[in-house]
Amino acid sequence: MASALLELQDMEVAFTIGKKTYPALQQISFQVKEGETVGIVGESGCGKSLTSLSVMGLLPETAAMTKGGIVLDGKFMEPASPERWGAVRGKQVSMIFQNPMSxxxxxxxxxxxxxxxxxxxxxxxxxxxxxxxxxxxxxxxxxxxxxxxxxxxxxxxxxxxxxxxxxxxxxxxPKLLIADEPTTALDVTIQAQILDLLREMNRSTGTAILLISHDLGVIREVCDRVIVMYAGYIVEDAPVGDILDHPKHPYTAGLLQSLPGADKRGRPLYTIPGRVPALADRRSGCPFAGRCPSATDLCESVAPDLLQAAAHHRVRCHLYANGGRAV
Ligand SMILES: Nc1ncnc2c1ncn2[C@@H]1O[C@H](COP(=O)(O)OP(=O)(O)OP(=O)(O)O)[C@@H](O)[C@H]1O
Ligand SMILES: [Mg+2]
Structure with missing residues (x-):
């Protein structure tokens, strides 16, 4: 088994706006192993870019890592050490962005x-x-x-x-390439070519890839594993096949339902009702409760833990509380 190249340990990132602090990422724990291709998916505002910027040591000035940390290639990355990050950026971890022109x-x-x-x-x-x-x-x-x-x-x-x-x-x-929405600005044919290229580069150079997209269809083309984020939390993490065939979290199921597919031709695309809450509107309880078709009173009041639902499958949902073990 390849060792962990990147490990995020219970990371929290918060913005300070005026005198108030707003957590934008909470309890973020995951690993990327050497050579692995991992996707991060979620709607706009779920915290995908903030997660990748944390890994690059490039958080906006108003944001700070308020809990947990990052271990890269066995070394703990001091959040407040620009020298430390400068030494790894480009060399051990590099990033490509949505808009290359900028x-x-x-x-x-x-x-x-x-x-x-x-x-x-x-x-x-x-x-x-x-x-x-x-x-x-x-x-x-x-x-x-x-x-x-x-x-x-x-x-x-x-x-x-x-x-x-x-x-x-x-x-x-680099050992790790982070690609944040690398194909969103491109037309479909070119998008497919760039995704092929990423996959090919992963195979030929062994560079691990962390691919960020709001589109599960894009992630499915490149990644072995998918992390689903919602409102600053990881809500599901599993091999790509498991996520596509047996999504556990109602949010993941909603994302899948909104993917275009041959069987849905001619019908309007499904969209999950409601929207991701803004930072200032995040409440206690499950962050997805307000949009979830399976929500109960418990979901409104108590935030679920991220549970190990199967060997390689984590899910943050009360529906799985009895079959899973907190991680
Ligand atoms: N500079 C900032 N100041 C204040 N809030 C911010 C800032 N950057 C991001 N946020 C907030 O942090 C949360 C996560 O933002 P992030 O950019 O990581 O989302 P995302 O998942 O990458 O979305 P998108 O798909 O639109 O790129 C959002 O609620 C966003 O409004
Ligand atoms: Mg983003």
Whole structure:
């Protein structure tokens, strides 16, 4: 069994707005093993990006880790140590974002941006960095790379730019790649190509992937395991097949029902009624109770624990309280 590359231990992240503190992530515990592909899914505002930014040590200024911690490759990551995070970012963990245009420097040729990553983190010479960068550009499926190397971001299509971002993220052979909605801005065909590329990169380089998406369909293409988040909590965590075939949490079931599928053609898509509560509106009890078709009085008043419902299946729901064991 591969060892844990990343471990989040009972992490809480809270925003301070004025004199008030609002927890945005609570009791976040999960592991990513070496080479594993893990998805995080949930609607807008559930805390997916905040989770990934925590792992990169890039929380917004108004947010802080108020409990728990992060262990990366066996080392505890001190939240308040920019040097510690700076040393691992790009080298051990890299990230690609939804909008590559905002992450790339518009004034620098794209090839050079990849080469600079190599020079910064691998201490290689300029010609060697250029050689590695063009090699990486070929690996991520770009063609005519000699010419492309000197192109500026605005000369590239969205799909090509996302490939450049992936090349930049992978040039230093990180152990973990975090991809936050990497295909949301792309059309469906290009989206499928980028997802194939992520899967292929995971196979060929062994880089573990943490893929964030609000779309279970995207996650199913790439990931072995899925973590479902709701209102700042992990509500379910299981192998992708189990989640798709036997979802346990009513929220996961709702997400699945709202996936488009051949059998639903011609019918309007299902949407879960209601919406994710804003930070200031989070109450005691189960955070999903107000939208849950199975909610009881207990759910309104008592927050469920994350239970181990089966060997590789965790769920945070009172429906499973008798068959599960708190973790
Ligand atoms: N800078 C900020 N200041 C205050 N609240 C914030 C800030 N960034 C995020 N939040 C809040 O934290 C919660 C989690 O946000 P996060 O960005 O992690 O959601 P998400 O799951 O990534 O959503 P999306 O699918 O829209 O990207 C939300 O309630 C959001 O409003
Ligand atoms: Mg997000």
């Amino acid at each position: 992450a790339l420097n518009p004034l620098m040729p794209v090839g050079k941006q990849i080469a600079e990553m190599a020079m910064t983190h691998l201490s290689v010479s300029k010609p060697e960095a250029k050689r590695l960068a063009t090699e990486m550009m070929v690996k991520v499926g770009l063609s005519r790379v000699e010419r492309l190397y000197d192109d500026y971001p605005h000369q590239l299509s969205g799909g090509m730019m996302q490939r450049i971002m992936i090349a930049m993220a992978l040039i230093c052979s």
